[in-house]
Amino acid sequence: MTAPEPAYVAVDWGTSSFRLWLIGRDGDVLAERRSGEGMTTAARTGFAEVLESHLAAVSAPAGLPVLICGMAGAKQGWVEAGYLDTPAALADIPAAAVRIPGAAADIRILPGLAQRDAAAPDVMRGEETQLLGAAAALGEGDHLVCMPGTHSKWVRLSGGKVAGFSTFMTGELFEAIARNTILSHAIAEAGPISGDNAAFRAAVTRMVANPALATSQLFSVRAGSLIAGLSPVDAKARLSGTLIGLEIAGALSLVAEGTPVALVVSGGLGTLYKDALAAAGISPAVIDADTAVRNGLAAGARALWSL
């Protein structure tokens, strides 16, 4: 019996994380590496060196093709991979990959997507590859795809094309508000929150009903703790539910009622968003984000190298 033959290497290279998979001829994952050597670290220590060390660690044969997505293709990354402009067919993404010059192996970085709209300019980098991987599971037709995170992306897919998308700063705003405003007193010492917290669900529902009151609902976290005995964990849940509910209200405002929603997510954030969507009356299809990005890189590798 011979060992499975490696066919290519798939890499998801984000701002703060690096993940690499050695993929076999039959599509199986032969080896996997995860580290904190994201773009921020690699920009200092060298992208080529980081990649080489992980290729060596999985004993990848020399010259194996490598397909990368994510922030490694940003201006501050390894080699800038630019953007494909919306509306963009997902199938057109692989051909727009940029090759690393001077490398012996065929190493390519997939481009991001850009929405060049004066009223709503937007960019993504990495999520387009998750979309490419999720698309097969979603099928044709119209879909609203939610990809939660520090900068949540909501994508309007139509017939395999990205018609448009919106980034909501939910995760980053949560951190900035929780740490750097008067609300920090109200939520100090609160543990983790869960989506079945009633204050979380009520905040989501209020935002879906009247999103205009968002920054007033934020102050009510403080006022509630002053005059209504709002506990630290409920205060934190109200803050989180307000920001996630506002995001959901915004994304829903851009699609026809009844458009199917898909949630592409991994980990605990998935449960929180599922509960928030339920509070807004939506049952999303759930797709694992880790699997989606690997499937997207596999689709890219097949298109580029007939693998």
Added chain:
Amino acid sequence: MTAPEPAYVAVDWGTSSFRLWLIGRDGDVLAERRSGEGMTTAARTGFAEVLESHLAAVSAPAGLPVLICGMAGAKQGWVEAGYLDTPAALADIPAAAVRIPGAAADIRILPGLAQRDAAAPDVMRGEETQLLGAAAALGEGDHLVCMPGTHSKWVRLSGGKVAGFSTFMTGELFEAIARNTILSHAIAEAGPISGDNAAFRAAVTRMVANPALATSQLFSVRAGSLIAGLSPVDAKARLSGTLIGLEIAGALSLVAEGTPVALVVSGGLGTLYKDALAAAGISPAVIDADTAVRNGLAAGARALWSL
């Protein structure tokens, strides 16, 4: 000719500022003091000492009554002056003032207002006195009163009563987002913005049209700077216009269309809010906030001491 006889002392004692006026029998301002000895400073150095030093500086006769509004009446202030619950008649505010125990003179602190509503708990302290002073200029009927600031207050007045109010964290959110998120890169080195900036007005208009997209519009400050050449000053204007526009949209969502709007404000913020309201199609009555608070304290003094 004799010097005008002092009748009482009016004090607006905020979180970070202290203002005192010596008022004569005919209502004239005989002397004025301003300092940075707000609640935060006075809580360390002593409220009685701060007040005494300013009374001495204006040669106030011993035993002159003193009426105070603002954060000096908070739990962390001099003596807690509690809250009057909404709906509250403005005319009922003076009688709820709390006397400083043990002081030789009659020194009283006006209460704040509290809205004990589980969905929208809210508090104010200081603005209720501005409202009391502005009420005469507004007349009876329904009014929506905007008092911009770090924590902007929008008050629904009906026949001399505060029917309800909403605090929007606009000013504090602007600072936290400008300093502590990825948007800081886009607005670095921007000078002051003005209300005739087209990016400011467009952001206000977009929020009034679709407030649900607020946190996505915030990310567009970053994306616009990456792919659409948004200048630092336009980026800052877009951030400010988004937060102020969201506040206006929220406040308008709570009143009948056509409710007259009054803007109680002093300084440069007044121009910015006037321009923002104009972008939302509203021409507010403008009332000077400094005058309003002095008039409110005068109304309180007349009610308490028949002055």
